[in-house]
Amino acid sequence: MDRIWQWAWDRYGTRYSWAICAVASSVLLPIYLVMSFIVVAFEESGHYVEVAAVTAVAVPVLAYVIILPGLGRIRVADQRAAGHEVDRGRALDVTYTWAREAVVRAMGASAVGLALLLIIVGAIAGASESRLVQYGILGAAFGAANLLIAAHSFVEAALRPVRVAIAGDTAIGDSLPRSRPTFAAWSSLSIVAAAFVFAVCGAALAAVFDRVSEVPVLCVVIGCVMTVGFAVPITVGAVFSPSLRPIRDLAKGTERVAAGDYSQRLPVVQDDDLGALAASFNRMQAGLAERQRLQAAFGTYVDPALATRLLEQGDDIFTGERREVTVMFVDVRDFTPFAEANAAEDVVARLNALFEIVVPAVVDAGGHVNKFLGDGALAVFGAPNDLADHADAAVTAAVLIHRLVTERFGGDLRIGIGINTGLVIAGTIGGAGKLEFTLIGDTVNVAARVEQLTKTTGDSILLTHQVVDALVSRPPELTDRGSHELKGKSAPVKVFGLDPVGC
Numbered sequence: 001m002d003r004i005w006q007w008a009w010d011r012y013g014t015r016y017s018w019a020i021c022a023v024a025s026s027v028l029l030p031i032y033l034v035m036s037f038i039v040v041a042f043e044e045s046g047h048y049v050e051v052a053a054v055t056a057v058a059v060p061v062l063a064y065v066i067i068l069p070g071l072g073r074i075r076v077a078d079q080r081a082a083g084h085e086v087d088r089g090r091a092l093d094v095t096y097t098w099a100r101e102a103v104v105r106a107m108g109a110s111a112v113g114l115a116l117l118l119i120i121v122g123a124i125a126g127a128s129e130s131r132l133v134q135y136g137i138l139g140a141a142f143g144a145a146n147l148l149i150a151a152h153s154f155v156e157a158a159l160r161p162v163r164v165a166i167a168g169d170t171a172i173g174d175s176l177p178r179s180r181p182t183f184a185a186w187s188s189l190s191i192v193a194a195a196f197v198f199a200v201c202g203a204a205l206a207a208v209f210d211r212v213s214e215v216p217v218l219c220v221v222i223g224c225v226m227t228v229g230f231a232v233p234i235t236v237g238a239v240f241s242p243s244l245r246p247i248r249d250l251a252k253g254t255e256r257v258a259a260g261d262y263s264q265r266l267p268v269v270q271d272d273d274l275g276a277l278a279a280s281f282n283r284m285q286a287g288l289a290e291r292q293r294l295q296a297a298f299g300t301y302v303d304p305a306l307a308t309r310l311l312e313q314g315d316d317i318f319t320g321e322r323r324e325v326t327v328m329f330v331d332v333r334d335f336t337p338f339a340e341a342n343a344a345e346d347v348v349a350r351l352n353a354l355f356e357i358v359v360p361a362v363v364d365a366g367g368h369v370n371k372f373l374g375d376g377a378l379a380v381f382g383a384p385n386d387l388a389d390h391a392d393a394a395v396t397a398a399v400l401i402h403r404l405v406t407e408r409f410g411g412d413l414r415i416g417i418g419i420n421t422g423l424v425i426a427g428t429i430g431g432a433g434k435l436e437f438t439l440i441g442d443t444v445n446v447a448a449r450v451e452q453l454t455k456t457t458g459d460s461i462l463l464t465h466q467v468v469d470a471l472v473s474r475p476p477e478l479t480d481r482g483s484h485e486l487k488g489k490s491a492p493v494k495v496f497g498l499d500p501v502g503c
Contacts, residue, residue, distance in 0.1 A: 002157070002242055009161035017069035020158045024063040027154075027234060031146060032059050032114065034201065034230075036121045039135055041208040045125035054120060062113040066106045073098035089172045095159050096271045103151040107144055114143030142200055148193035150239040152186045156270055157242030163269035173268035174279035183243070183272045194235055198226055246274040253281055262289035325382035326394040326421045326467060327444050328367070329451035330358055330401065333414040335375040351375060354413065357404045365397040366390075370439060376451075380439055383426040391421050391470035395498065398461050402500040414460075418451025420444075421466040442488075449486040450495060457481050459497035468496055 008019040036055045040048055068074060073094045118139035122132045167173045181189075205222045206212045212219060246269075253266050262285050266278040332354065339347045358377050362369050367381040367390075379397070382390035398417045405415055422443030429438055450462045459481070468474065477499040483492035 002160070002245055005158055005242070006161050009165070013165075015069075016162065017067060017074045020074075021060070021063045021067040021069045023158070024067060024154070025060045027150070027239075028063060028146075029056065029059045031230065031234070032117065035114065035118060035139070035142060035204075038201075038204045038208060039118055039121045039127070040125045042204075043122065043125035043127050043131075047124050050124055051121050054124065055117065058113065058117045058120075062109055065109045065113070066102060068105075073101070088166050088168075088170065092163060092166050092173050095163055095166070099155045099159055099271050102155050106147045106151045106155075110143035110147040111140045112143075114146075115139035138200075142197065145193040145196045145200075149190045149197065149235060152272075153190065153239050153243035156272070157245070159271075160242075160245065160267075160269050164267050167268065169265055171265070171268075171279075171282065173275070174282060181272075183270075183274045186272065187240075187243075190240065194231075198231065201226060201230075246270045246278055250278065250281060253285070257285055257288065260292075262286075262292065321426055322423055323383050323426050324390075324422065325380050325424055325426070325439070325443070326390045326419060326470065327424070327439065327447040328362075328379045328381070328394050328398060329376060329418045329447045330379070330398075331373075331376035331416050331418075331451050333416055333455070339375075350413065353408070354405065354415075357408065358401055361397045361400045361404065365393040365400075367393060367397060370437070378439075378444070378447075380424075380426075383424070383439065384437060389472050391419075391467050392472050394419050394421075395461075395463065395467070395471065395475065399498070399500045402460050416451050416454035416459075417461045418447050418449070418454060419462070419467050420447035420450055420464045421470045422446070445488055446486065446493060449488070450493070453484055453486070453495065456484075457495070457497055461498040461500055463496045463498055465494040465496065 004023070008023065009016055012019040033052060033055050036051045037048060040046075040051050115136040116139070118135040119132050122135040127135065163173065202219075202222055205226075206219065209218060209222075212222075246266075249266050253264070256262075256264060265282050265285070268275050268278045268282065270278065332351075338350070342350075355372065355377065358379070359369050362379045362381075365381065366385075366387045367379050368384060370378045370380050372378075379394075381387050381394045381397075387393060398419060402415065402417065405413060420443055422441070424439045424441035424443050426439055427437070429440075446464060450464055454460065454462050459479075462481070463478070468478065475498065479497040479499070481495045481497050483494045486493050
């Protein structure tokens with residue numbers, strides 16, 4: 001039925017209210033014909049043709065009274081389809097108001113309309129006055145119950161294409177008020193009404209066929225005919241199934257969100273708590289998308305490993321803790337003359353090109369780029385996350401960085417790398433809402449001094465003896481450069497040069 005409504009909107013958009021009226025007539029006609037023929041059968045009359053003609057005229061009139069195509073509030077559907085500019089928020093609210101009015105109008109019109117129809121049919125069939133009164137009561141009860149099954153869900157399904165066209169991919173429908181009763185209450189009422197309608201029809205048909213008392217199995221036949229002929233195509237197919245479309249949309253939406261796709265909003269087009277649920281889902285999805293954007297931005301300015309841990313721990317930020325780590329300093333040689341001779345944009349571009357090599361190499365090796373220091377960077381292996389064989393990981397990253405820098409820049413950009421292993425205090429420092437994860441300790445200072453020593457020894461990569469001692473796999477390309485005095489150290493530090501070309 002959803003496809004029928006969408007087809008009708010696409011095909012008859014500028015006359016869509018008339019299309020709704022036509023579909024409503026086609027749904028009501030077979031039901032009312034059955035009731036009219038039952039009255040003729042009760043009266044043992046043969047005026048089936050006349051009764052069919054009267055019913056065929058009465059049903060479209062009744063549908064017109066319920067829908068009022070081209071009149072009143074429903075005109076907004078035709079105006080929108082015709083391309084007229086309308087206030088979308090107001091137009092959407094108008095469809096909700098019309099739907100509520102149409103449900104009430106349908107209940108009253110169907111009760112009165114079917115009562116009058118059955119009285120007229122009874123008169124054509126030659127019924128007595130007392131029987132005509134009973135037919136009026138039968139028509140009123142049956143008509144009200146019949147529309148109670150379909151009124152809300154039918155109207156909501158019919159208006160879905162209109163509301164989608166009005167709202168589009170906007171959020172204008174998210175905050176509109178929803179009607180009462182709820183979808184659950186409407187569903188319960190529909191089930192009760194359906195039970196009443198089919199019980200009345202079953203009893204009437206059993207009374208029409210005299211042989212039912214002689215052949216009880218005919219009850220099963222009547223039940224099957226009512227189920228296949230009316231319950232499945234009309235009650236389920238045309239009435240109840242379309243009302244579940246928002247639930248199916250929600251199920252598909254949750255699958256998209258679970259897959260990480262937050263790009264498609266749910267259409268908020270149901271005038272009940274299912275509409276409120278769709279709006280709530282959209283707000284949740286927007287929140288998740290915003291969280292994803294913030295996380296992406298956070299991960300841009302903060303190392304991904306650190307960002308992930310911060311997001312997992314929430315307010316439980318890092319406290320100071322002692323760790324054995326390997327620290328690596330990367331610095332550009334002779335960068336000051338380059339910066340003085342080139343435009344600021346070129347300087348920044350050159351540094352970004354370098355760090356596009358450094359950062360992935362460190363992260364892929366399991367390390368963390370702690371901070372950028374002008375034309376250099378400080379990386380740590382073993383904090384904030386534990387890392388086995390952190391010395392080996394640092395050496396691997398250093399060799400890769402040197403090789404990639406050489407391949408990309410040749411002799412235009414040269415770097416020095418100093419690596420040291422030892423204890424540090426790793427934690428968050430700062431205040432007044434500005435915090436930073438950092439490393440404190442002599443191990444960091446020594447790594448910085450060793451990187452400066454590369455200018456003296458002529459090595460691209462220098463390792464302290466602590467790094468060499470911590471290595472699980474010692475590379476053969478190490479060269480003992482002896483012990484050197486370092487600023488701030490009372491005792492000389494033994495260092496080793498590493499030939500990255502041979503690694």
